Amino acid sequence: MMGKKKILFNDVTLRDGMHAISHQYSVEQIAELTELIDDSGVDIIEATHGDGLGGSSIQYGFSKETEKDIITTAVKHAKNAKVGVLLIPGIGTIEHLKRASEWGASVVRVATHCTEADVSEQHIKAGIDLGMDTVGFLMMSHRAAPELLLEEAKKMESYGASTVYVVDSAGALTMDDTRRRVALFKENLSTQVGFHAHNNLSLGVANSIVAIEEGADRIDASLAGMGAGAGNASLEQLVAVMNKLDIPHHVDLYKAMDAAENVMKPMMKRPVQIDRLSLTLGYTGVYSSFLLFAERAGKEYGVDARDILTKLAEMEAVGGQEDWIIGVAQELAKAK
Numbered sequence: 001m002m003g004k005k006k007i008l009f010n011d012v013t014l015r016d017g018m019h020a021i022s023h024q025y026s027v028e029q030i031a032e033l034t035e036l037i038d039d040s041g042v043d044i045i046e047a048t049h050g051d052g053l054g055g056s057s058i059q060y061g062f063s064k065e066t067e068k069d070i071i072t073t074a075v076k077h078a079k080n081a082k083v084g085v086l087l088i089p090g091i092g093t094i095e096h097l098k099r100a101s102e103w104g105a106s107v108v109r110v111a112t113h114c115t116e117a118d119v120s121e122q123h124i125k126a127g128i129d130l131g132m133d134t135v136g137f138l139m140m141s142h143r144a145a146p147e148l149l150l151e152e153a154k155k156m157e158s159y160g161a162s163t164v165y166v167v168d169s170a171g172a173l174t175m176d177d178t179r180r181r182v183a184l185f186k187e188n189l190s191t192q193v194g195f196h197a198h199n200n201l202s203l204g205v206a207n208s209i210v211a212i213e214e215g216a217d218r219i220d221a222s223l224a225g226m227g228a229g230a231g232n233a234s235l236e237q238l239v240a241v242m243n244k245l246d247i248p249h250h251v252d253l254y255k256a257m258d259a260a261e262n263v264m265k266p267m268m269k270r271p272v273q274i275d276r277l278s279l280t281l282g283y284t285g286v287y288s289s290f291l292l293f294a295e296r297a298g299k300e301y302g303v304d305a306r307d308i309l310t311k312l313a314e315m316e317a318v319g320g321q322e323d324w325i326i327g328v329a330q331e332l333a334k335a336k
Ligand SMILES: CC[C@H](O)CC(=O)C(=O)O
Pocket: 016, 050, 051, 052, 111, 139, 140, 167, 168, 169, 170, 196, 228, 289, 319
């Protein structure tokens, strides 16, 4: 049943949205977007490279701006919202996290593959020691059955996470898949529960509503859905539906609509949309951030990028294995 608590919005325009712009937001764009997102009333604004702290690299793509500039710009322009960072252990380190905290970030989401929560222990404890709101983020949640996902979430809870997220990185969860995972978390965890959608199967808003129906406390969204693949749940669309359903939150619908329409959409290089490639991500269950890499490799090697993604799904590729994409494209080109 829907409760009357206020849902907390964690905006990912400036972090997941980085993937969609190949990590090329300028500080001016970060400043403008932060002000608009903050003014719309969201609770937390996440701002880093798409792959989190330490992500700017040859493997994942270099950011236009330094980590320091991204975070300090968001902190400077967020008057009410907290600023958060994503940390994938192994890509980012505790040293990165300490610096992010010194620069003013006060929320950290420690992200692991859904079956590898063990590797988050040190980083979750470090976030808590730094006085940050420290959240566990179980990526590619469709790849673990609900009971297994819960076991992993329990580990994050035992390390001290305030909140544990079901993360639909591939936009592959159906509404029932989402319901079962979030319901199990709510029944068995004493933490808050969050949900992060991708819209590859056109279920970003619907799955977020299902998560709220099952008691989720925090929901991710972004202006115009700006994010990897077909994007995340669009803030303005989700808020409109929540208003109709009488679900309380702090966001002003018109401000979110205007920011999405007037500022976010014109900044997009490749429209964030459901097309044959982003749909394939959701259909086969591949990491949304592989989209632009697969599209480029398809063009370079003259193969259908849908075949690249399908092969990567068969190989059960996870985040961090972006280098496999070229290898798969080369194999497919050879076999032609
Ligand atoms: C590569 C990190 C990833 O973008 C985190 C995330 O938002 C997800 O898994 O969906």
